[in-house]
Amino acid sequence: MSGTLGDLGEFGLIGALTERVPVGPHVPLGPGDDAAVVAAPDGRVVATTDLLVEGRHFRRDWSTAYDVGRKAAAQNLADVAAMGARPTALLIGLVGPAELPVAWALELYDGLRDECAVVDAGVAGGDVVRGSAIMISITALGDLEGRPPVTRSGARPGDVVAVAGWLGWSAAGLAILSHGHRNPRAFVEAHRRPEPPYAAGPAAAKLGATAMLDVSDGLISDLGHLARASGVRVELSGELFDIPAQMRDVGRALGADPLQWVLTGGEDHALVATFPAGTPLTARWRVVGRVTEGRGVTVDGEEWSGTGGWDHFG
Amino acid sequence: MSGTLGDLGEFGLIGALTERVPVGPHVPLGPGDDAAVVAAPDGRVVATTDLLVEGRHFRRDWSTAYDVGRKAAAQNLADVAAMGARPTALLIGLVGPAELPVAWALELYDGLRDECAVVDAGVAGGDVVRGSAIMISITALGDLEGRPPVTRSGARPGDVVAVAGWLGWSAAGLAILSHGHRNPRAFVEAHRRPEPPYAAGPAAAKLGATAMLDVSDGLISDLGHLARASGVRVELSGELFDIPAQMRDVGRALGADPLQWVLTGGEDHALVATFPAGTPLTARWRVVGRVTEGRGVTVDGEEWSGTGGWDHFG
Incomplete structure (x- = not known):
C-alpha cells in the first residue's frame, strides 16, 4: 500500500492496520466496536502500558519499522511475563505525521504481529491519530493462570x-x-x-x-x-x-x-x-x-x- | 509543586502523579511493578485505548489541564460503558515537552482522578516520557459482570x-x-x-x-x-x-x-x-x-x- 497517513486518513489506516494483525486466541471480540473483549480466565488481568517516542526510543535510520514494532511489543510482553503471567493481547496507539508513509505503519504492525506470535498473543484494538511526531503507545494484557503475581517486593535474605x-x-x-x-x-x-x-x-x-x-x-x-x-x-x-x-x-x-x-x-x-x-x-x-x-x-x-x-x- | 517536566525528570513525575491518583477498589496491585493487576471477575476484560494530541483533541487556551483529564477519562470510560460493562481502571501514558509545567501534569491527573471517581474506577499504572508535543494515551478496562458485551451488530428491524x-x-x-x-x-x-x-x-x-x-x-x-x-x-x-x-x-x-x-x-x-x-x-x-x-x-x-x-x- 503506497501513500502517506495524510492520503489514507486515520480511519482508513486503522482499518488497514487491524486487518493486518490477528486478534489471537484470547480475544473473543476484537477491533471495530467501542472496546474489545479479552479473555481473563484467572479473574484478574495483568496490565501495563508504555510509550515509545521517535528520537528517544528509536531512530528511523537505525531501526526499520518492523524492528520498532517487534521491540515495542517485546518490551511490553516482557513486563507481563515478569509478573509471572502469560501475555494475551496488546492494544496499540499510533501517532504519526501526515507525511508518514503508510508502508512504515504497516511494517510496524507486521513487527507487532510477529512478536505477538511468539507468545500466542494478538492485537485487540487500537487508535491512530495525526500528530507532529511518531509516538507509539502499547498496552499489554496477560493472565496469571491462578498464580499470585510475582512482584518486586518478595525477595528474602538467603534467596x-x-x-x-x-x-x-x-x-x-x-x-x-x-x-x-x-x-x-x-x-x-x-x-x-x-x-x-x-x-x-x-x-x-x-x-x-x-x-x-x-x-x-x-x-x-x-x-x-x-x-x-x-x-x-x-x-x-x-x-x-x-x-x-x-x-x-x-x-x-x-x-x-x-x-x-x-x-x-x-x-x-x-x-x-x-x-x-x-x-x-x-x-x-x-x-x-x-x-x-x-x-x-x-x-x-x-x-x-x-x-x-x-x-x-x- | 513548581518547576517543569525537565526539572523533575520522568521518574520523579511518574511518582508524583501516581501518588495523586488512587488505584480504586478494582486494582489489587497498582503502579510500581512491571505491570499492574486489575480485577476481572467476569473472566473477560473489556479494553479500549485512545490517544489525545494537543491541537487536535484539546487546546491549552480553551481547556484547563483538569478539564483535559476529565475529558480524556470520560471518553474512554464511556467506551467501556457502551459495551454494557462497568469501568474498573485506567492506564495512562503522558508525553510532554521538557518545558511542560509539572503543575499542568498534576492537574491533568486530578481531572483523571475525579472522572474515575464518578464510576469508582482508579488508575492502575502509566508511563511518562519527554517528547516534542503533549500526547496522552488512555487505556480503559472494564468488567461485563456476566453479561454478553453489547456490540454494534445486534440491531434488528422492529427495534x-x-x-x-x-x-x-x-x-x-x-x-x-x-x-x-x-x-x-x-x-x-x-x-x-x-x-x-x-x-x-x-x-x-x-x-x-x-x-x-x-x-x-x-x-x-x-x-x-x-x-x-x-x-x-x-x-x-x-x-x-x-x-x-x-x-x-x-x-x-x-x-x-x-x-x-x-x-x-x-x-x-x-x-x-x-x-x-x-x-x-x-x-x-x-x-x-x-x-x-x-x-x-x-x-x-x-x-x-x-x-x-x-x-x-x-
Whole structure:
C-alpha cells in the first residue's frame, strides 16, 4: 500500500492496520466496536502500558519499522511475563505525521504481529491519530493462570538471584551503531530486536520465584528497584556472569568494558528473579548472586552508588 | 509543586502523579511493578485505548489541564460503558515537552482522578516520557459482570432507537468558543467536560439492548456504524429530539441550526442503543427512532449522505 497517513486518513489506516494483525486466541471480540473483549480466565488481568517516542526510543535510520514494532511489543510482553503471567493481547496507539508513509505503519504492525506470535498473543484494538511526531503507545494484557503475581517486593535474605535471557547484547549493539559500525550483526540485531525469555516468567512463578522483574534499564539499576521494594541487599558476583568471547572482542575494539554492558545495559529484557536457596532451577536460569540483609546492590562486595554511576567499579 | 517536566525528570513525575491518583477498589496491585493487576471477575476484560494530541483533541487556551483529564477519562470510560460493562481502571501514558509545567501534569491527573471517581474506577499504572508535543494515551478496562458485551451488530428491524445523555451540548459549546465567546457557560462547560451517562450502559445491557455505542463522532455518523455493522436501516424522527430553548437561542445568535449540533455534534458521549420494541425503558432513555430493513440512516425519511455532509437536510 503506497501513500502517506495524510492520503489514507486515520480511519482508513486503522482499518488497514487491524486487518493486518490477528486478534489471537484470547480475544473473543476484537477491533471495530467501542472496546474489545479479552479473555481473563484467572479473574484478574495483568496490565501495563508504555510509550515509545521517535528520537528517544528509536531512530528511523537505525531501526526499520518492523524492528520498532517487534521491540515495542517485546518490551511490553516482557513486563507481563515478569509478573509471572502469560501475555494475551496488546492494544496499540499510533501517532504519526501526515507525511508518514503508510508502508512504515504497516511494517510496524507486521513487527507487532510477529512478536505477538511468539507468545500466542494478538492485537485487540487500537487508535491512530495525526500528530507532529511518531509516538507509539502499547498496552499489554496477560493472565496469571491462578498464580499470585510475582512482584518486586518478595525477595528474602538467603534467596539466590538468577537471570534468564540476554544481558549486555543490546548495549553492545548500540555502542557498535554509535561508532558508525554495523557489525558484528548479532549485537546490532539484539539492539534492534530483543528476544525476551517470555516463557521463563510463568516458569519462574511455578518454580516459586519470590521476586522478579524484567531488565529494561540495566541489571544493577533494576535490581536496585527490587532491593528497595523488598528491603534487602543484592550481592552480585562478577565471575558468575558469562561474557561471550565475541562481546569481549567488541569491547576491546571500542575501548569499552563488556561487563559494564552486562551490568548496566538495558533493553535486552532479560528476566531477573530471586528464588529460595535450593530451588531446582532449570538450565535457562543462571545464578549471578544472592540476597542478604541490608540495602542496595553490590558487585564483588563493592557498592553501586546509584544515580552517580559507577563509583567503585568498571 | 513548581518547576517543569525537565526539572523533575520522568521518574520523579511518574511518582508524583501516581501518588495523586488512587488505584480504586478494582486494582489489587497498582503502579510500581512491571505491570499492574486489575480485577476481572467476569473472566473477560473489556479494553479500549485512545490517544489525545494537543491541537487536535484539546487546546491549552480553551481547556484547563483538569478539564483535559476529565475529558480524556470520560471518553474512554464511556467506551467501556457502551459495551454494557462497568469501568474498573485506567492506564495512562503522558508525553510532554521538557518545558511542560509539572503543575499542568498534576492537574491533568486530578481531572483523571475525579472522572474515575464518578464510576469508582482508579488508575492502575502509566508511563511518562519527554517528547516534542503533549500526547496522552488512555487505556480503559472494564468488567461485563456476566453479561454478553453489547456490540454494534445486534440491531434488528422492529427495534426502537433510544438515547441516554446529552446531544449537541459540546458542539454548541465549541461553536460558542470558536466565535470568541465564553457564554452561556452550560454549553462551554459541556464542551470542556462531558458527562457521559455511564450507568446507563450496564443498565441498557440488563434491559436487553440489542446494540449500543457511545456518540463520539456525532449521532448520525455513529449510528451509521451501527447500521452497517447490524445490516439495518436506522430511521430517526427530528420531532423526537428535545432541543432546549437555551440551545435554540444560541443557534439563533450564531446563525446555526441547533438540530445540526444534536444530530452531528460529537464529544458529548451520550449512549445510543437499540432495544426490542416494547422494552420498558427507564426515564433516562429517550426514543428517537426505529430500526427497519435496509441500510443507512435517515432523518424524517431523508437520507444522510455520509461524507458529503447534509444533502437533504438542515
